[in-house]
Amino acid sequence: MTNDAFPAKPTPLVQRHQALGARMIDFAGFWLPVQYTSVLSECRAVREAVGIFDLSHMGEFSFSGPDALANLQRLLTNDAARLGPGRAQYTLLCNEKGGVVDDVILYRLSDEEYWMVVNAANIEKDRAWIQERLSGRVAFHDRSDETALIAVQGPRAEACVKLLAGEEPARLQPFQACTARVDGVEILFSRTGYTGEDGFELYLDPAAAPAIWDRLLGLGQPLGMLPAGLGARDTLRLEAGFPLYGNELTEEISPLAAGLSFAVKLEKGDFTGRDALLRERERGSRLKLVRFEMTERGVPRSGYPIWHDGAQVGWVTSGAFSPTLGKDIGMGYVPLALAETATGLEVEIRGKLKKARIVKGRFLRRERA
Amino acid sequence: MVPEELRYTKEHEWLRLEGSNLARVGITHYAQSELGDVVYVDLPEPGDRVKAGGSFAVVESVKAVSDIYSPVDGRIVEVNKDLENRPELINEDPYGQGWIALIEMDDPRAFEEQLTAAEYREHIGEA
Numbered sequence: 266m267t268n269d270a271f272p273a274k275p276t277p278l279v280q281r282h283q284a285l286g287a288r289m290i291d292f293a294g295f296w297l298p299v300q301y302t303s304v305l306s307e308c309r310a311v312r313e314a315v316g317i318f319d320l321s322h323m324g325e326f327s328f329s330g331p332d333a334l335a336n337l338q339r340l341l342t343n344d345a346a347r348l349g350p351g352r353a354q355y356t357l358l359c360n361e362k363g364g365v366v367d368d369v370i371l372y373r374l375s376d377e378e379y380w381m382v383v384n385a386a387n388i389e390k391d392r393a394w395i396q397e398r399l400s401g402r403v404a405f406h407d408r409s410d411e412t413a414l415i416a417v418q419g420p421r422a423e424a425c426v427k428l429l430a431g432e433e434p435a436r437l438q439p440f441q442a443c444t445a446r447v448d449g450v451e452i453l454f455s456r457t458g459y460t461g462e463d464g465f466e467l468y469l470d471p472a473a474a475p476a477i478w479d480r481l482l483g484l485g486q487p488l489g490m491l492p493a494g495l496g497a498r499d500t501l502r503l504e505a506g507f508p509l510y511g512n513e514l515t516e517e518i519s520p521l522a523a524g525l526s527f528a529v530k531l532e533k534g535d536f537t538g539r540d541a542l543l544r545e546r547e548r549g550s551r552l553k554l555v556r557f558e559m560t561e562r563g564v565p566r567s568g569y570p571i572w573h574d575g576a577q578v579g580w581v582t583s584g585a586f587s588p589t590l591g592k593d594i595g596m597g598y599v600p601l602a603l604a605e606t607a608t609g610l611e612v613e614i615r616g617k618l619k620k621a622r623i624v625k626g627r628f629l630r631r632e633r634a
Numbered sequence: 635m636v637p638e639e640l641r642y643t644k645e646h647e648w649l650r651l652e653g654s655n656l657a658r659v660g661i662t663h664y665a666q667s668e669l670g671d672v673v674y675v676d677l678p679e680p681g682d683r684v685k686a687g688g689s690f691a692v693v694e695s696v697k698a699v700s701d702i703y704s705p706v707d708g709r710i711v712e713v714n715k716d717l718e719n720r721p722e723l724i725n726e727d728p729y730g731q732g733w734i735a736l737i738e739m740d741d742p743r744a745f746e747e748q749l750t751a752a753e754y755r756e757h758i759g760e761a
């Protein structure tokens with residue numbers, strides 16, 4: 266497919282999106298659907314039934330060889346040595362200052378084979394960052410252009426995957442992965458997602474992606490499946506309290522400040538950023554990411570100032586009206602002391618201060634059915 | 635979806651003449667469709683002065699914040715309080731229950747200066 270016909274890089278599913286009447290936008294240089302029908306109905310489908318997403322813009326890297334693990338341990342904050350074959354973990358690439366270069370998912374496919382999924386906007390940056398730091402017997406390849414990614418998310422995702430590919434992938438536990446063949450196509454199934462719902466992500470050959478997309482939509486529609494775009498994806502991840510690179514995570518912000526210490530294993534041995542993160546753990550983070558809901562109406566948006574006691578103390582990183590909760594919610598950074606105890610936070614929305622309340626933990630919790 | 639009896643602005647507001655000097659104002663079907671699901675409307679207060687081309691309300695959709703510009707000089711007489719709890723009325727019925735404000739025009743001739751339905755259709759490429 267030529268790229269000339271589109272304002273940005275098309276995914277293998279671009280013709281499907283057009284046929285479905287999607288509204289398309291340039292996201293990180295990719296031509297992607299922001300919504301098909303309505304963001305609110307797409308969110309509802311994912312929360313109550315099942316949604317299907319084209320995530321082929323995401324980047325994928327492969328690592329293999331006897332020194333793959335040692336290299337990944339030096340590059341990443343989480344402990345890759347804890348991964349058994351067929352397992353995945355959330356982990357981060359940090360710089361020497363402890364700032365986040367990217368947040369990624371790492372899979373161990375077999376003894377010496379690893380698969381890393383990175384944010385679309387960071388593919389080139391991450392590739393260069395990693396290549397500069399690799400040593401020893403490790404083969405590294407950027408597989409982004411040869412990999413399509415389809416996500417199936419929601420309480421009926423398991424039923425869809427079972428209809429498509431049978432029991433084995435449908436029985437995966439969270440953060441497990443396996444390969445299975447569908448109509449002769451090898452697919453890597455992973456029980457992961459970015460919506461706060463149960464769900465799967467399917468990595469496959471781009472040439473096979475349109476046929477598998479069609480199969481999934483055909484199987485899913487009787488179960489209430491809707492195709493869902495980037496708008497729904499952003500609202501769903503915010504409702505689930507997940508950070509987004511570029512909003513909550515940047516090279517100036519540490520994973521400790523972002524509340525991701527579960528993915529930072531300072532005791533595992535040396536890795537890039539460890540010294541800075543050890544110091545930050547000793548001294549305490551200056552800022553802390555908080556989740557909040559508005560107690561006065563108003564939609565908080567990225568960049569809006571957060572006030573406390575007559576002073577501007579922080580800023581909003583993400584915000585939206587949550588259709589699931591029926592409230593305006595957001596995330597943002599405030600000084601550590603305020604994150605622990607503060608009442609009386611306010612968000613400045615078009616020059617007016619509107620009251621907000623810190624929410625501990627996630628906005629919504631979902632149990633697997 | 636561009637009713638004949640209304641007047642329009644290039645910024646996708648519509649006006650309906652009521653009585654001799656009142657204009658009911660909302661956003662067009664085209665505008666609501668471009669915005670997507672409306673989740674919040676920041677309304678002015680009755681009595682507020684408005685200036686032609688000045689922002690007097692804000693409509694927030696899931697992804698975008700959009701200023702609503704007054705087509706005329708005048709004074710807000712009434713606002714659509716139903717939008718506080720049901721902002722989706724703008725999507726469902728943009729020319730009816732989704733109206734935003736009733737404005738008393740300083741000079742009723744301002745109504746006639748707005749785009750006609752045919753001109754607005756041409757503006758949005760539906761002519």
